[in-house]
Amino acid sequence: MDICVIGAGYVGLTSAAVLADLGHSVSCLDTNREKIKSLTSGEVPIFEPGLEELIRRNRSRLTFDVPTHERIKSAPVILIAVGTPSSPTGQADLTYVSSVIDLIAESLTTYKTIITKSTVPPGTNDWIHQTLVQKGVDPKLFTIVSNPEFLREGTAIKDMVDADKIVVGKQKDDQQSLAIMEEIYQKINAPFIVTTLSGAEMIKYTSNAFLATKISFINEIARICDQYDVNVEDVVKGISTDPRISPHFLNAGIGYGGSCFPKDVRSLVHSSLKKNVKPTLLQAVQSVNQTQVDLYLDKLLTVLPDLSGKKITVLGIAFKPNTDDTRYSPAVALIQKLSALGCIVHSYDPQAHLPVPQKESVTQDRTVQESVEDADCVVIATEWDEFLNLNWQDLKKWMNGDLILDARNCLDPTVIRQHGLRYLGVAKS
């Protein structure tokens, strides 16, 4: 099948590569000319494990281009995967989706299945339908399908190929698109969850909101555990044998970040308020998460009360391991706060780059050794394997001080102490 994927970001590029690998002929379009240039020359502009190889392997079925009417016209299936960032009010900014719809409206001459993979608020796909009709497009020429994506950065390909479900939201009178969706995903062994357009939109937001709730829940429990000298990991171990709870997404730490949870919870809160439903729980989830970085800073201040002039090394810049994405990264927020407190901040990440303008007090180094040299404290802000497997003996030698702040609850305090270092964590000692 010929598929046109619009947007070559984490989702668009992964979708394009996976769909090509499933045997489809895919053109992947992006307005970012630099991105298209590097993709055309064989380079992958983001770090996502396995993606470069998957694209290389399927190069004969993949083309990259800027959006054009011709490209849209030539594919019977259009898959929208552009960004839907947060606007200042928390509402999802649909500017990019809107400009794609404008382009599609100008290019619709033969029947198209228009699939929205971008995460959009409830009602958006109905709005897309109405917009196309208002722009004079014959409703017989297209069908809108909502097909939200559930991949995680760092494991994007596996998540898409081994999906636990394929959510398909369709219009009531739509008799055609389910068969098309089944053909697209024929080789993926996952159950189809078929619902309405808004039903699919809500499934996506509910999934992210629930996972974010689990994280804020355990982070709040960790705050209580910390006061009673209880190890939160023991608590998680104790509750997670119950299959109703499960052990997943209960890692306490510096909080959730990334391009999805913060913006999608905000957007759901906005959608809720718009309909006069008070999102009490979702607001609490946000409130816990927004104060996690300060919680760890306060913890640090209990041991180093005067941070001014201290060299603090933050290991990890990305919002989680195995990605170069720094959007809403708690590590970046921590770096900014430490810098504002007058610390000399050094940081290192195996893939990510500091998005903040390099101030004199913030340096990104090229190796762990360079970064921790003479540090008074080392903070683990992203649990990359490289940091879990550090040689603590060497680290102790390189540092000036002896303090390790485990902001991801990912280290073994006994091992840290065995090497003559001090371990600091929340609900872990």
Ligand SMILES: NC(=O)c1ccc[n+]([C@@H]2O[C@H](COP(=O)([O-])OP(=O)(O)OC[C@H]3O[C@@H](n4cnc5c(N)ncnc54)[C@H](O)[C@@H]3O)[C@@H](O)[C@H]2O)c1
């Ligand atoms: N990143 C994830 O893990 C993830 C997972 C599931 C769903 N989502 C959702 O998928 C969508 C895309 O997310 P992402 O992380 O891939 O975003 P991204 O920012 O990495 O990529 C978006 C791409 O769209 C391009 N673009 C913008 N306007 C365009 C236009 N008019 N025509 C063509 N290209 C255009 C941008 O240049 C950019 O390359 C969002 O709605 C997001 O919420 C993301």
Ligand SMILES: O=c1ccn([C@@H]2O[C@H](COP(=O)(O)OP(=O)(O)O[C@H]3O[C@H](CO)[C@@H](O)[C@H](O)[C@H]3O)[C@@H](O)[C@H]2O)c(=O)[nH]1
């Ligand atoms: O127990 C946990 C699990 C995660 N996190 C943090 O939560 C954030 C998000 O992590 P993760 O969900 O692994 O990454 P994403 O790539 O943002 O994926 C989420 O967001 C995507 C975009 O919508 C969805 O498709 C995925 O299903 C959903 O997991 C990161 O900062 C993690 O460090 C924790 O603090 N504790």
